[in-house]
Amino acid sequence: MVARKRIICIILLLICFLYGSTAQQVSQTIRGTVIDKESNLPLEGVSVAVIKDSTVLSGAITDGSGAFAISSIPVGRVDVAVSFVGYKRVYIPNVQLTAAKEVVMTIEVESSVETMKEVLISGARKGEAINEMAVLSARAFSVEETQRYAGSRGDPARMASNFAGVSGTDDSRNDLVVRGNSPFGVLYRIDNVVVPNPNHFAVAGATGGSVNILTSRMLSNSDFMTAAFPAEYGNAIAGVFDIRMKNGNNRQHEYTAQVGLFGLEAFGEGPLSKKGKSSYIFNYRYATLEALVKLGIDIGTEAIPYYQDLQFKLNFPMKNGDNLSVFGIGGYSYINFITSNKLRPEKRDIYASKDQDEYFRAGVGMMGVTYTHQVNSHEYSKTSFAISTQYNRNNFNRIIRHVDSLTENFVVDSIYPKLAYFFINTRYTLAYTRNNKISARSSIRYGVTAEMFQPFFTDSNLLEPQFETTVSNFTWIKRLNTTTGIHLLLQPYIQWKYAINEKLTAVLGVHGQYLTLSNSVNVEPRMSLKWQFKQNQSLAFGYGLHSQMLPVYQYFVQSNAGERYNSKLDFIRSMHAVAGYDVFFKKDIRIKAEAYFQYLWGIPVDTFATAYNILNEGSGFDRFFPGKLVNKGLGRNMGIEFTLEKFFTHNWFFMFSASLYDSRLRASNGKWYNSDFNGQYILNALGTKEFKWGKKRLNTIGIGGKITFGGGQRYTPYDTTLSQLREDAVVIDSLRNSKQFKPYFRFDVKLNYSCNTKRFTHEVGIDLVNVAMYKNILRIQYVSPQEPAREVYQLGFLPIFYYRLDFGIGKKQMG
Numbered sequence: 001m002v003a004r005k006r007i008i009c010i011i012l013l014l015i016c017f018l019y020g021s022t023a024q025q026v027s028q029t030i031r032g033t034v035i036d037k038e039s040n041l042p043l044e045g046v047s048v049a050v051i052k053d054s055t056v057l058s059g060a061i062t063d064g065s066g067a068f069a070i071s072s073i074p075v076g077r078v079d080v081a082v083s084f085v086g087y088k089r090v091y092i093p094n095v096q097l098t099a100a101k102e103v104v105m106t107i108e109v110e111s112s113v114e115t116m117k118e119v120l121i122s123g124a125r126k127g128e129a130i131n132e133m134a135v136l137s138a139r140a141f142s143v144e145e146t147q148r149y150a151g152s153r154g155d156p157a158r159m160a161s162n163f164a165g166v167s168g169t170d171d172s173r174n175d176l177v178v179r180g181n182s183p184f185g186v187l188y189r190i191d192n193v194v195v196p197n198p199n200h201f202a203v204a205g206a207t208g209g210s211v212n213i214l215t216s217r218m219l220s221n222s223d224f225m226t227a228a229f230p231a232e233y234g235n236a237i238a239g240v241f242d243i244r245m246k247n248g249n250n251r252q253h254e255y256t257a258q259v260g261l262f263g264l265e266a267f268g269e270g271p272l273s274k275k276g277k278s279s280y281i282f283n284y285r286y287a288t289l290e291a292l293v294k295l296g297i298d299i300g301t302e303a304i305p306y307y308q309d310l311q312f313k314l315n316f317p318m319k320n321g322d323n324l325s326v327f328g329i330g331g332y333s334y335i336n337f338i339t340s341n342k343l344r345p346e347k348r349d350i351y352a353s354k355d356q357d358e359y360f361r362a363g364v365g366m367m368g369v370t371y372t373h374q375v376n377s378h379e380y381s382k383t384s385f386a387i388s389t390q391y392n393r394n395n396f397n398r399i400i401r402h403v404d405s406l407t408e409n410f411v412v413d414s415i416y417p418k419l420a421y422f423f424i425n426t427r428y429t430l431a432y433t434r435n436n437k438i439s440a441r442s443s444i445r446y447g448v449t450a451e452m453f454q455p456f457f458t459d460s461n462l463l464e465p466q467f468e469t470t471v472s473n474f475t476w477i478k479r480l481n482t483t484t485g486i487h488l489l490l491q492p493y494i495q496w497k498y499a500i501n502e503k504l505t506a507v508l509g510v511h512g513q514y515l516t517l518s519n520s521v522n523v524e525p526r527m528s529l530k531w532q533f534k535q536n537q538s539l540a541f542g543y544g545l546h547s548q549m550l551p552v553y554q555y556f557v558q559s560n561a562g563e564r565y566n567s568k569l570d571f572i573r574s575m576h577a578v579a580g581y582d583v584f585f586k587k588d589i590r591i592k593a594e595a596y597f598q599y600l601w602g603i604p605v606d607t608f609a610t611a612y613n614i615l616n617e618g619s620g621f622d623r624f625f626p627g628k629l630v631n632k633g634l635g636r637n638m639g640i641e642f643t644l645e646k647f648f649t650h651n652w653f654f655m656f657s658a659s660l661y662d663s664r665l666r667a668s669n670g671k672w673y674n675s676d677f678n679g680q681y682i683l684n685a686l687g688t689k690e691f692k693w694g695k696k697r698l699n700t701i702g703i704g705g706k707i708t709f710g711g712g713q714r715y716t717p718y719d720t721t722l723s724q725l726r727e728d729a730v731v732i733d734s735l736r737n738s739k740q741f742k743p744y745f746r747f748d749v750k751l752n753y754s755c756n757t758k759r760f761t762h763e764v765g766i767d768l769v770n771v772a773m774y775k776n777i778l779r780i781q782y783v784s785p786q787e788p789a790r791e792v793y794q795l796g797f798l799p800i801f802y803y804r805l806d807f808g809i810g811k812k813q814m815g
Contacts, residue, residue, distance in 0.1 A: 770796060
């Protein structure tokens with residue numbers, strides 16, 4: 001209670017200070033570039049207008065380089081309309097202008113089949129995918145809009161979990177469960193390059209973690225896809241997060257400083273030279289949850305997590321429309337779970353082991369360069385090269401202790417090493433794409449991605465026989481010992497988009513995949529069809545084959561004799577079929593419904609009859625080490641999804657998403673079971689209302705909320721008798737995932753206040769996660785022979801407070 005009062009007092013003081021600093025009339029500039037969406041060519045003579053409340057405030061015509069600039073626009077929210085003969089009109093609602101930062105846009109317009117007139121159908125409606133080859137099961141990830149989502153903590157993955165078909169019901173992690181699939185089936189891609197797990201506290205074999213390294217302010221609008229991806233995406237069976245890092249402002253230096261209960265952040269962007277158009281952008285964050293622990297807020301553990309990360313991008317426009325960019329991300333995180341110094345049984349800890357000390361370290365880094373070449377007026381190519389590394393180091397020490405009969409305190413008898421592993425997976429990626437706009441009706445895109453892996457994996461586990469107490473008689477098992485070797489994943493593709501007429505569009509493609517490690521080969525045809533039968537309504541259908549390799553370390557797991565028994569496992573293969581209906585009302589309301597079926601085969605399962613299936617893995621903070629496997633498992637996911645969305649206009653937005661689904665897996669015993677991720681339903685309702693106030697209406701109060709209600713996690717019951725006999729958890733294999741926790745429920749609230757002065761924008765806010773303090777069950781945990789099972793609950797109430805200052809330095813540089 002004291003902690004909450006302190007937080008409220010700080011917020012009130014900041015609001016009083018900010019309200020007193022409100023300035024006079026404040027204006028800002030919108031500028032950018034208009035390009036052909038398919039040829040990448042800048043367009044001259046395009047009309048760009050700024051509109052507010054149906055009134056045109058100002059406008060501009062693009063120059064020979066496709067550039068425009070519109071200045072002296074009052075801060076607030078405006079719409080931008082773009083029109084050009086022979087192209088579909090683009091209408092961008094709700095662009096936010098603040099005092100501290102210019103709005104810099106790259107606007108892509110799409111050719112109309114009816115080339116002699118301006119067509120009023122929007123080329124890319126709000127929420128539609130940026131990649132024109134993705135016509136369904138895909139949506140644009142709008143940074144400006146998703147930042148308002150309550151409970152998202154500024155994490156792009158947690159923001160995406162609000163979309164239909166995506167489930168995120170583990171408060172401690174940001175794993176993306178897409179249509180019942182394992183999270184390790186999700187692909188992350190940044191600026192055309194596959195990125196390793198971009199999360200803090202990540203482990204091998206997962207794509208999620210506690211916090212995403214990528215911060216939303218570094219991102220441009222991106223795409224999130226849940227099925228039947230276009231042919232350019234491969235090595236994924238669940239979903240694709242295609243992320244674009246934005247370019248920095250090339251005329252003015254602009255900065256952001258943020259402080260909060262999670263730590264400190266610094267952001268900056270600006271021109272690299274006064275003469276050219278090159279720019280930089282970066283974000284650095286140092287975070288620790290120490291403040292929350294000292295305030296008495298339950299974060300699920302007494303251990304203090306630390307993490308820091310850096311992202312940057314340098315952009316260099318060149319002659320004739322060419323462009324060179326250099327980008328990078330890096331993050332490092334660590335936490336120590338120390339239980340050997342506890343005198344009494346520790347408090348609730350959902351992460352630490354009661355009889356082990358753990359020292360966990362994780363990191364990821366990637367640096368790349370992308371060169372875009374304008375081949376001619378209708379064709380461009382993009383070449384990217386990147387080096388990335390994912391790092392894990394962990395050490396466990398076993399604690400033997402007893403309880404002193406007089407003091408009732410723990411007394412440590414001995415501590416000895418139990419487990420140690422060290423993972424470095426270095427990846428070299430070369431990606432080439434060429435796009436040819438053949439005509440207004442037709443375009444073709446083809447290319448290849450080559451990924452070279454250089455793994456370094458060591459893992460040793462101490463085998464402790466049940467009735468043996470002499471440590472010197474224990475045996476070390478070396479599960480991984482790979483320090484050399486280079487392996488290649490090659491993925492060529494080609495795809496063709498053809499507008500049969502103004503209403504009917506088809507996309508056909510083929511993706512190939514070859515892995516030298518296991519000599520696996522797959523050819524994957526893809527197709528989709530979209531029928532825009534009315535100006536505001538469309539039907540779409542998609543079909544495709546997809547495949548994915550296992551997490552790299554799984555191919556190198558070995559017996560104690562050194563035999564790598566899973567090195568020749570084939571790809572997991574999948575078929576996606578999906579149909580969708582999309583309707584827009586006016587300019588700001590959208591209803592979308594989709595039905596899908598996914599069939600999977602070649603899934604690794606045990607060589608003997610058990611209920612194990614590897615697609616139950618991929619979540620949580622533990623790696624997985626199955627025995628010898630064969631590609632004989634099956635899977636099936638099917639469901640329906642519904643989204644009602646009112647985009648942010650008239651100072652408010654609302655979204656309701658609902659998913660009903662069923663996810664089943666067949667194991668080596670020939671039986672079908674619920675998958676670990678078969679929650680069966682997930683509902684999200686979220687919205688935000690903003691209020692303008694003050695003399696010049698330069699102050700904004702935002703009030704947002706979110707409710708999530710979904711099926712509880714699946715679990716397998718313990719065999720009580722065997723667990724007591726072995727003094728360890730033993731589940732009933734034949735009852736795999738036959739039980740389900742009570743439904744998951746969470747109510748989040750987000751409050752923020754911002755004001756614009758002449759040169760500064762201040763914002764203070766708080767994200768209140770799980771304000772209802774509902775106890776969601778995380779797992780069933782084995783405790784002791786006397787108490788064989790106990791419910792472990794997820795995070796309780798979590799307040800996340802921040803103060804942010806945006807400001808610009810120096811005069812605007814022309815050019």
